[in-house]
Amino acid sequence: MLQSKTITSETPNCHQEVISLDGVSFSYQQQPVITNVSFGVKERDFIGLIGTNGAGKTTLLRMIVGLLRPTQGQIRLFGEPVEKFKHWERIGYVPQKNSLNPLFPAVVREVVLSGLYGRNKLFKKVTKEDHQKCDDALHAMGIEDLSEKRIGLLSGGQQQRVFLARALINNPSLLILDEPTVGIDTETQESFFHMIKHMHQHHSMTFLMVSHDMDMIRSYLGQQPASESGKLKFYIRHSHETQDCVENNLAHSLKGLREQLESGKEVVRIGDRN
């Protein structure tokens, strides 16, 4: 008789689930938009969300960042139900937008600093440390020289960098981007994606990005979606650490298997479980 202990029972714990959706549905005034979506995003994964116009991509992101409540199902962020989640500084969100009105009454520094205020702290005294964080975020986006410029006067690509700097000022662990390159030229799009990929590879950050740029998605996240739900397609690239973790688990399993074989005990074969 085979032993019941499986060879995976003592494997190391892989990365934390940063986002998890379980049977999530959403309707606007009885009109279903999202139906029964389930998926998980692990630490340092990069997820590309693709879908036709009106497929519900923005709606899904707005539920994930707590701006809309699912009609059904549950969303968890860093293991906590979204309705109880309080650590919004861990999440940077760049919503979909078109260019701002040239008269928009704020300079770049003010827009980036506003990322520190959080949801319930509209008026907060800006400290020296806050200005330093702002300088760091502007530097990361290569736009230090724009800090005193009125945001409405900048190009679409420059504005996107400002909004990304605003999302980065808290040094978030999760960055959610809704069509970040809409309305910007091909060359700027390329340098933008280059920057995003660099951030994914060199910083401990998880990405969820809506995009219509299939070339970028396929070249970075693979040719085929990892999963589909209705009109939504999820492409995924696991982080190097996730790959390492898979490999570590495999090595751990093989070690356990070898030890059991050497000790003469019966072992369970992977295909025999259940």
Ligand SMILES: Nc1ncnc2c1ncn2[C@@H]1O[C@H](COP(=O)(O)OP(=O)(O)OP(=O)(O)O)[C@@H](O)[C@H]1O
């Ligand atoms: N506030 C709202 N009230 C009613 N219907 C809405 C509202 N917001 C969005 N919708 C509808 O929900 C559907 C999904 O919209 P959503 O913006 O999530 O799609 P999307 O996939 O992001 O589209 P796109 O690629 O065009 O940005 C669309 O049919 C849209 O008209």
